[in-house]
Amino acid sequence: MTTIAIIGAGKGLGLSVARRFGREGFSVALIARNQQRLDDLAATLESEGVSAAGFTANVRDAASLTAALEAATAALGPIEVLQYSPLPAKEFMRNVLETSVADLIGPVEFSIYGPVTAARHVIPGMRVLGQGTILFVNGASAVRPGGKVTGTSVAFAGESAYAQLLHDAVADDNIHVGQLIIPLGIGGGDPDHEPESIAETLWSIHSERGEFRTYVAPVD
Numbered sequence: 313m314t315t316i317a318i319i320g321a322g323k324g325l326g327l328s329v330a331r332r333f334g335r336e337g338f339s340v341a342l343i344a345r346n347q348q349r350l351d352d353l354a355a356t357l358e359s360e361g362v363s364a365a366g367f368t369a370n371v372r373d374a375a376s377l378t379a380a381l382e383a384a385t386a387a388l389g390p391i392e393v394l395q396y397s398p399l400p401a402k403e404f405m406r407n408v409l410e411t412s413v414a415d416l417i418g419p420v421e422f423s424i425y426g427p428v429t430a431a432r433h434v435i436p437g438m439r440v441l442g443q444g445t446i447l448f449v450n451g452a453s454a455v456r457p458g459g460k461v462t463g464t465s466v467a468f469a470g471e472s473a474y475a476q477l478l479h480d481a482v483a484d485d486n487i488h489v490g491q492l493i494i495p496l497g498i499g500g501g502d503p504d505h506e507p508e509s510i511a512e513t514l515w516s517i518h519s520e521r522g523e524f525r526t527y528v529a530p531v532d
Contacts (some may be wrong), residue, residue, distance in 0.1 A: 313363070313390045314441065317341040317381060319371060319430060320398025325498050327353055328507035329395060332515050334362030338393065341384030342366040343377075363388065364473070371398050371426035372418065381433050390441055391434045393518055396427050397449035404463030411462040419467035427471055430476060444487040445450065445518040448475045452495040452531050479524045490517040494528045504528050 316333045318326045321342035323487060330353070332338040340362055341352045350366020357364035361512050369380035385391055404419040431446055438444025452458075454472045457465035479489035492514060496505050503509060505528060517526055 313337065313339050314387050314392035315339040315341050315384060315390060315394065316393040317343060317384050317430075317434070318367070318397070319377070319390045319426070320396070320470040321350065321353060321366075323353060324350065325397060325507045325510055327356070329512035330357055330362065330364060330516055331342065332508075332511040333393065333518075334360070336363070339388040340364040341381075341388055341391070343369050343384070344398070345370055346515060357460075364464050371430075374429045377426060377429050378433050381430065383472065385437065390437050392438065392441055392443065393445045393447065394430060394434045395447040395449065395514065396430055397447075398422065398426070398479050400464050400467075404467070405461040406463060408459045408462045416463060416466060417421045419463035420470065423464070423467035423476065424470040427474060435485075438482075439485050442486055445483075445521075446475075446478065446487065446489045447517060448472075448489070448491040449489060449514070449515055450493055451497065452493060454491070455493055455525075456531050458491070476524055479522045488518070488521040489524065490522075491525045492517060492528065493531065495531045496529065502529070514532070 454468035
């Protein structure tokens with residue numbers, strides 16, 4: 313049995329993705345900062361017949377993220393799918409004229425250093441498996457920067473560039489890298505933006521291995 317590791321797992325999209333992949337026989341590693349919340353999510357999944365466990369990590373701390381991924385592999389099995397989808401902090405979203413160099417440190421650590429740390433850790437194992445998928449989940453500012461969300465706009469642009477370069481670099485290893493853009497955020501009443509629908513889209517990106525970038529809806 314192989315594992316999907318969901319970095320930034322929560323009760324919305326993370327839980328829906330865990331259920332979707334769990335139905336296909338994946339074990340689920342839930343990675344976030346709060347162990348109690350992770351344990352509650354894992355208990356819910358276990359009650360539904362999905363093998364799951366939670367592992368704490370701060371994506372801005374490379375050592376803790378690496379340790380969580382190592383613990384997940386030891387407990388649940390090799391990681392075949394990695395999803396990087398933590399929710400950016402509100403303080404990352406400042407007006408461009410109010411954004412200082414110091415204000416960009418957090419977003420860059422969160423959306424560039426974190427993905428690089430995670431990807432570099434799981435790719436060797438995916439090569440051993442002979443297959444793998446790395447999923448990047450971002451908002452609209454990843455492809456259309458917004459002056460009121462400068463930190464995420466700058467950092468998501470870097471994450472997008474890294475993800476696309478990675479897509480090209482590991483394709484010959486049968487590892488698919490895909491990015492999903494969610495323009496209107498998760499939930500809010502639009503059926504295409506509900507967690508269950510997005511989880512289905514992420515499953516399709518993994519199983520169909522199409523283009524690098526997929527949009528939940530067009531970016532206005």
